[in-house]
Amino acid sequence: MAEELGHRGASEQEHPGDTGVAAVPPPRAAEAAALHRVARRRRREESQRKERVDVRYSTDEKAEIMAKARSLNIAGAHYVGAVVMAHIDGDLALPGQRTALDDYIDELTALRAEVAKVGHNINQIAKKLNSGDRPHPGDTTLLAEADRTFDTVGAAVRHIAAATNQAMANKGSR
Known part of the structure; x- marks a missing residue:
């Protein structure tokens, strides 16, 4: 049966239909392309890789890893290795890890507060x-200028807030 499924050497239990685990929804095209690019970026060694790192996954985690690897048409070990190396190389962030986008959002928030003080x-x-x-x-002229400046500052605060909101939306879509 494994040969019919196109997984040479794969046990029948590794097929999602045989594990009782619901099929993983197909990834968005951009996500799949990015993961595939990261996975393919891992160079082959002159000699066979012999060092091992043993990790433990829950049954569900393993099923998700294997499903993602299959969707990219690569082995599970290759997928895990590529993702780990991508993280080490700084190409991927772990959930909860600060990124440059987080720093950008914090800078925009601080800038907005400073401009609002003006x-x-x-x-x-x-x-x-x-x-x-x-x-x-001269009070009338000064008041008119203050009014124009106040309007300009208000517009700047709105633009900074919009940029912050856009950055937050981009962060949430990752």
């Missing part, structure tokens, strides 16, 4: 200028 200061200036009984010469 807007707050302009608002305080306008409040002070409007609180007097009699305006001083």
Whole structure:
């Protein structure tokens, strides 16, 4: 039966239909291409690889690993090795690991807070200028300029917030 399934040397238990594990949904094209590229990037050694690292997986984890490897048309060990080496080389991040995108989002958040402080200061200036009984010469011009600056700062805060939201959406789609 293994020969009929196209898995030479694979035991019948390694086929998802025989393990009782539900079929893994097909990956999105971009994800599959990226994983395949990472897996294929692993160079062949002049001599056979002989060093081993033993790991333990739950039955479900192993089934997922084998299903992903089959979807990429590579051996499970090759897939695991390629993913581990990609992580070591900095091409893949572990869940929960900080990335450059995380740093970018933090920088945007800090920038937004600083620009918002400028807007707050302009608002305080306008409040002070409007609180007097009699305006001083130039107050009208200064208030008009403060109003334009306040609008510009507000637009900058909105643009920074939009960039932050876009970065967060990109992070969530990874």
